[in-house]
Amino acid sequence: MKKQFITLKSSFTVALFVLTGYSSTITAQQIISVKTKSNALILQVTSGKEVNTIYLGEKLANDFEYEKIQGQFRQGTDYSGIYNAAYTPSGSKNLLEPAISVTHSDGNTSLDLLYVAHKTTTVSAGISQTEITLKDPVYPVEVHMFIQAFYDTDVIEQWTTIQHSEKANITLNKYASANLYLKGYSNFWLNQYHGEWAREMQPEETKLTHGIKVLDTKLGSRANLFQPSVFMVSLDKPATEDEGKVLFAGLEWSGNFRTDLELDPLNNLRIISGINNAAAAYSLPKNEVFTTPKFWYTLSSKGKGYASRNLHDWSRNYKILDGKGSRMTLLNNWEATYFNFDEDKLKVLIADSKKLGVDMFLLDDGWFGNNYPRNNDNAGLGDWEVNKKKLPNGIGTLVKTAKDNQVKFGIWIEPEMVNPASDLYKKHPEWVIKQPARAEHYFRNQLVLDLSNPKVQDFVYGIVDNLFTENPELAYIKWDCNAVIYNAYSSNLKDKQNNFYTDYVNGLYKVLERIRVKYPKVPMMLCSGGGGRVDYAALKYFTDFWPSDNTDPLERVYIQWEYSYFYPALTIAAHVTDWGKQPIKYRTDVAMMGRLGFDIVVKDLNENDLAFTQQAIKNYNVLSNTIWQGDQYRLQSPWDNDAASVMFVNKNGNEAVVFNYSVNSRYEAGTHLPIKLKGLQSDLNYKVEEINVYPGKKAAVQTAVYSGDFLMEIGINPNVTASNSSVVLKITKS
Numbered sequence: 001m002k003k004q005f006i007t008l009k010s011s012f013t014v015a016l017f018v019l020t021g022y023s024s025t026i027t028a029q030q031i032i033s034v035k036t037k038s039n040a041l042i043l044q045v046t047s048g049k050e051v052n053t054i055y056l057g058e059k060l061a062n063d064f065e066y067e068k069i070q071g072q073f074r075q076g077t078d079y080s081g082i083y084n085a086a087y088t089p090s091g092s093k094n095l096l097e098p099a100i101s102v103t104h105s106d107g108n109t110s111l112d113l114l115y116v117a118h119k120t121t122t123v124s125a126g127i128s129q130t131e132i133t134l135k136d137p138v139y140p141v142e143v144h145m146f147i148q149a150f151y152d153t154d155v156i157e158q159w160t161t162i163q164h165s166e167k168a169n170i171t172l173n174k175y176a177s178a179n180l181y182l183k184g185y186s187n188f189w190l191n192q193y194h195g196e197w198a199r200e201m202q203p204e205e206t207k208l209t210h211g212i213k214v215l216d217t218k219l220g221s222r223a224n225l226f227q228p229s230v231f232m233v234s235l236d237k238p239a240t241e242d243e244g245k246v247l248f249a250g251l252e253w254s255g256n257f258r259t260d261l262e263l264d265p266l267n268n269l270r271i272i273s274g275i276n277n278a279a280a281a282y283s284l285p286k287n288e289v290f291t292t293p294k295f296w297y298t299l300s301s302k303g304k305g306y307a308s309r310n311l312h313d314w315s316r317n318y319k320i321l322d323g324k325g326s327r328m329t330l331l332n333n334w335e336a337t338y339f340n341f342d343e344d345k346l347k348v349l350i351a352d353s354k355k356l357g358v359d360m361f362l363l364d365d366g367w368f369g370n371n372y373p374r375n376n377d378n379a380g381l382g383d384w385e386v387n388k389k390k391l392p393n394g395i396g397t398l399v400k401t402a403k404d405n406q407v408k409f410g411i412w413i414e415p416e417m418v419n420p421a422s423d424l425y426k427k428h429p430e431w432v433i434k435q436p437a438r439a440e441h442y443f444r445n446q447l448v449l450d451l452s453n454p455k456v457q458d459f460v461y462g463i464v465d466n467l468f469t470e471n472p473e474l475a476y477i478k479w480d481c482n483a484v485i486y487n488a489y490s491s492n493l494k495d496k497q498n499n500f501y502t503d504y505v506n507g508l509y510k511v512l513e514r515i516r517v518k519y520p521k522v523p524m525m526l527c528s529g530g531g532g533r534v535d536y537a538a539l540k541y542f543t544d545f546w547p548s549d550n551t552d553p554l555e556r557v558y559i560q561w562e563y564s565y566f567y568p569a570l571t572i573a574a575h576v577t578d579w580g581k582q583p584i585k586y587r588t589d590v591a592m593m594g595r596l597g598f599d600i601v602v603k604d605l606n607e608n609d610l611a612f613t614q615q616a617i618k619n620y621n622v623l624s625n626t627i628w629q630g631d632q633y634r635l636q637s638p639w640d641n642d643a644a645s646v647m648f649v650n651k652n653g654n655e656a657v658v659f660n661y662s663v664n665s666r667y668e669a670g671t672h673l674p675i676k677l678k679g680l681q682s683d684l685n686y687k688v689e690e691i692n693v694y695p696g697k698k699a700a701v702q703t704a705v706y707s708g709d710f711l712m713e714i715g716i717n718p719n720v721t722a723s724n725s726s727v728v729l730k731i732t733k734s
């Protein structure tokens with residue numbers, strides 16, 4: 001246990017601090033502090049034993065001064081004394097949005113949560129966990145607040161467990177994961193995201209006004225289609241890439257979430273985030289422990305870029321499956337064939353993967369279903385046997401062909417779904433989510449299977465397990481999810497329908513957990529009809545995700561730019577397709593900013609396009625570690641410039657790559673000014689050379705050596721114009 005991670009102080013007495021046990025003295029105005037490299041979260045136990053947040057911000061130089069913070073504010077009256085509760089109960093004296101709301105087994109709806117004890121432990125080097133026990137003095141209900149601090153990356157995760165020993169079930173009407181309180185700032189600027197199919201991650205920034213702004217989703221399965229849970233709040237004024245105070249946050253939950261941002265009567269910001277309680281009041285049996293999902297956040301005083309780099313380090317280190325590993329390049333057949341393929345066609349594509357120089361061929365939708373063949377999107381989902389007409393020799397022969405061509409083989413599944421036109425639907429109508437007395441309503445002609453049901457969990461697990469058992473050399477899974485949940489009803493849950501949305505997601509995690517126990521390493525892509533589903537709970541099981549079906553590279557510059565704040569490049573699947581009007585160079589250059597893939601007909605490429613692509617893949621293989629594991633700098637935004645510029649620098653600072661893309665085709669649009677690079681060392685010299693130059697074209701930038709000082713103070717002009725619409729620069733320490 002390193003002392004700087006957690007310190008514990010008292011305003012009046014020094015509490016007895018037991019390192020790994022409960023702190024045994026309850027003192028008036030006791031302080032519980034959680035610290036990371038730059039920040040401090042300071043909670044205070046009042047004389048009435050309420051636990052309130054008195055500070056969340058940059059660390060102060062002197063620990064003893066936290067207790068003086070309160071005295072400097074003259075913001076008015078807190079009528080309940082708990083506007084800043086660390087976990088706000090409801091039905092007692094609370095006047096604002098609660099974090100938790102309960103109906104007791106006797107029908108009473110009041111709750112108070114008072115301090116009992118807390119303890120701080122070291123989880124592993126650099127990670128501390130503070131657990132605070134809160135109890136209702138009247139009813140036997142107990143909440144444990146968990147605060148896990150990742151020292152080096154300034155990330156904190158919060159969640160709770162809730163349990164009771166009342167005679168019968170209690171109902172959790174609301175059960176948030178975290179309840180933050182930000183005070184001491186003149187204004188709060190929310191940067192949120194909205195979307196739709198092919199228009200994911202559209203940012204909107206607004207100044208928060210009094211009352212509650214709710215970010216939420218109620219879609220159930222592909223829950224992020226309209227809104228992801230990630231957001232930013234700039235403090236005082238909108239933060240820029242390198243300046244300003246900003247909080248990044250999100251919920252680690254792949255289902256319905258709800259985040260309340262409440263500017264309270266004292267002008268402070270309360271942020272309460274957790275599972276969405278809409279139609280989801282949870283019935284909790286006696287002595288059962290309900291664990292809320294984790295809510296992560298990071299606070300930066302050096303702008304968005306710093307927050308994002310911290311987050312990338314944190315997620316690669318602790319969250320993403322194989323976050324420190326590498327990723328495979330691939331050729332996917334979806335846009336090359338859609339459902340229209342057979343064995344011969346696929347064998348040609350597998351050989352094309354080799355010709356192109358990628359690591360893997362990925363077989364997409366359409367390979368299964370016999371009584372209801374999957375020849376379009378209205379049949380077959382649920383029937384995971386190989387379609388004998390298209391693939392008479394099964395998947396095995398394709399895996400072998402891939403092996404013969406020295407490429408790996410991956411396969412698409414959509415295991416949570418069923419088409420009414422399927423054997424599965426006929427055999428197990430009780431496994432399908434639908435209201436018994438209502439007409440079915442479809443999303444892409446399909447319905448969702450009831451993952452709250454252990455039998456369905458077994459079935460879904462079996463789909464993956466069978467594929468691997470039959471094809472042990474299968475190297476990759478694309479896990480798709482194309483429907484939202486309508487008519488939510490589980491025949492499995494009987495009178496506990498309100499548990500459905502929560503149990504669905506926990507059922508999904510149980511399946512993924514089982515898969516990962518047996519197949520810990522196989523890479524899997526999380527796809528959801530585009531970017532309908534990504535969060536840091538899911539990425540524990542997945543190596544990459546599909547951000548959008550919109551692969552028009554111009555659109556992708558924006559979509560990937562926004563995702564990149566929250567997710568590192570190695571998780572962002574980016575494929576070259578025929579979407580958009582841009583040349584293959586631009587399409588490839590944009591896809592190289594993520595986990596590179598192709599979804600094209602290789603034989604349709606002309607000689608130069610093919611030669612360009614083959615060389616670009618080689619260049620990517622050289623630079624990929626810098627892109628996946630390096631520090632990302634967003635140098636110039638596409639939102640307010642003619643060109644976007646994104647840079648990745650490897651951790652030892654001797655290699656970097658700068659991607660520059662034109663986003664404006666108007667007369668003379670381009671990079672008129674040099675772009676200042678970042679993350680280099682001033683006193684070193686660097687060779688700047690353009691790569692991915694199209695065959696027969698002159699480089700837009702001449703190879704030359706510059707000092708780090710020059711590159712960062714003056715910058716370099718990538719000479720992006722309408723005709724040089726994308727320019728990739730490789731920077732190497734010389």
Ligand code: DGJ
Pocket residue numbers: 334364365412480482527528529530546548549
């Ligand atoms: C939606 C995905 O986003 C696509 O990439 C593709 O896999 C289709 N589903 C297949 O149905």
